[in-house]
Amino acid sequence: MNKAPNITAATLVKDIRLEWRSKDAINAMLFFSLLVVVIFSFAFDPRAEESRQIVGGLVWVAFLFAAVVALNQTWARELRNQVLDAYRVSPAPANSIFLAKALGNFLFVVILEGLMTPLFVVFYNLRALGPVWQMVPVAALGTWALVVNGTFFSAMSLRTRSREIMLPLLLFPISIPALLAMVRATSAVLTGEESTSFWIALLVAYDVVFTIVSLFLFETVLQAE
Amino acid sequence: MAVSNLVKQFGRFAALRGVSAEFAPGRLYAILGDNGAGKTTLLRTVAGLARPTRGTVTLLGSNEIRAVCHRIGYMAHPSLLYDEMTGMENLRYFASLYGVADDRRCADAIRAVKLDPGLERPVGQYSQGMRQRMSLARALLNDPEILLLDEPFSNVDIHSAQEMVGLLAAMRKSGKTIFVVTHQATLLENVADEFVWMDAGQIVKRTQQLAVST
Numbered sequence: 001m002n003k004a005p006n007i008t009a010a011t012l013v014k015d016i017r018l019e020w021r022s023k024d025a026i027n028a029m030l031f032f033s034l035l036v037v038v039i040f041s042f043a044f045d046p047r048a049e050e051s052r053q054i055v056g057g058l059v060w061v062a063f064l065f066a067a068v069v070a071l072n073q074t075w076a077r078e079l080r081n082q083v084l085d086a087y088r089v090s091p092a093p094a095n096s097i098f099l100a101k102a103l104g105n106f107l108f109v110v111i112l113e114g115l116m117t118p119l120f121v122v123f124y125n126l127r128a129l130g131p132v133w134q135m136v137p138v139a140a141l142g143t144w145a146l147v148v149n150g151t152f153f154s155a156m157s158l159r160t161r162s163r164e165i166m167l168p169l170l171l172f173p174i175s176i177p178a179l180l181a182m183v184r185a186t187s188a189v190l191t192g193e194e195s196t197s198f199w200i201a202l203l204v205a206y207d208v209v210f211t212i213v214s215l216f217l218f219e220t221v222l223q224a225e
Numbered sequence: 226m227a228v229s230n231l232v233k234q235f236g237r238f239a240a241l242r243g244v245s246a247e248f249a250p251g252r253l254y255a256i257l258g259d260n261g262a263g264k265t266t267l268l269r270t271v272a273g274l275a276r277p278t279r280g281t282v283t284l285l286g287s288n289e290i291r292a293v294c295h296r297i298g299y300m301a302h303p304s305l306l307y308d309e310m311t312g313m314e315n316l317r318y319f320a321s322l323y324g325v326a327d328d329r330r331c332a333d334a335i336r337a338v339k340l341d342p343g344l345e346r347p348v349g350q351y352s353q354g355m356r357q358r359m360s361l362a363r364a365l366l367n368d369p370e371i372l373l374l375d376e377p378f379s380n381v382d383i384h385s386a387q388e389m390v391g392l393l394a395a396m397r398k399s400g401k402t403i404f405v406v407t408h409q410a411t412l413l414e415n416v417a418d419e420f421v422w423m424d425a426g427q428i429v430k431r432t433q434q435l436a437v438s439t
Contacts, residue, residue, distance in 0.1 A: 091324075225274075
């Protein structure tokens with residue numbers, strides 16, 4: 001019997017339950033994103049035509065920084081009472097916990113995006129000139145790109161002394177291609193000046209490569225001392 | 226279980242220095258020694274949590290611990306439990322890691338350590354003694370043949386500790402092989418089959434009785 005999907009589901013449910021009770025990650029992410037929305041709305045005129053050009057970058061940088069807060073929490077939870085050791089001594093496959101963590105983070109960041117997007121639209125007076133529906137695959141693929149790498153590097157930096165600093169140092173450089181694709185695709189949808197298909201294809205390729213690599217290497221990361 | 230020429234180094238510090246020993250099944254071993262003697266490192270290496278620098282561990286006929294880990298139970302000094310979840314929620318989750326989707330098994334494990342499976346309080350609000358017992362229940366979930374317990378009686382009141390000793394004696398009787406790392410050796414005086422003394426990363430003696438060595 002293949003237990004892996006059951007273990008992934010059980011771990012995901014457990015993580016959602018823990019987050020629901022503590023609200024550590026979601027509160028911190030919301031607070032951070034709200035701050036970005038408000039501060040930048042004072043920094044430049046949101047009604048200007050240029051806002052359409054720059055908001056794509058602003059939105060994704062805000063979500064990236066906010067996601068780092070959740071990603072830092074994801075494994076920190078497993079360190080309290082050394083719970084991760086209970087997983088390591090069990091026969092459960094490493095990939096199952098990784099997938100569950102990545103899916104959990106994806107869910108939390110998507111919830112954040114769902115709550116914050118209307119605020120971005122209102123504060124920056126956004127009206128898309130391109131096909132808005134294309135933002136769905138861009139957001140889904142882009143968010144997965146951030147969380148799959150973030151979950152992996154967060155686990156890698158788990159045993160380092162300053163893991164909160166280590167995670168962005170590892171995550172940000174490797175996320176540049178995905179971020180570029182997300183920003184350009186969002187700007188394309190907002191301005192309606194170019195097609196998003198190339199950027200979506202790039203995100204698909206990025207997601208496939210990094211998901212496979214992370215799943216392949218995670219056993220080594222989990223069993224590292 | 227057998228360990229052969231087991232060496233574990235952390236940088237320049239050798240926590241285990243060529244430990245070799247064989248342990249018969251169905252017995253209870255108390256592993257004793259001062260702080261830093263290598264007791265916990267030995268247990269963690271046998272559990273597969275620490276990779277030996279040199280040497281081998283043979284468990285249940287296999288040199289590959291991952292292949293037999295479903296037959297081992299491990300209890301560490303920290304609880305290995307989520308503070309925000311109830312005991313039953315914790316055990317349900319950890320049971321799923323062993324492919325056990327049986328609430329009755331979880332409830333039985335909790336009852337075996339004299340706790341109430343219906344307790345709605347999160348584990349973080351348990352007393353230290355209750356947490357230790359719940360931790361033991363977690364280690365028993367997969368009905369292990371080998372049980373590795375690291376300081377199960379620390380911070381536990383004498384009454385709870387004696388109850389745990391009684392439980393260990395019953396498990397030993399049922400054929401389980403039990404290794405207990407402890408500083409409270411007297412608790413196991415009438416229960417342990419053998420006392421294994423460690424010092425400076427080595428097993429220095431093995432005795433049938435505690436008094437002989439103290």
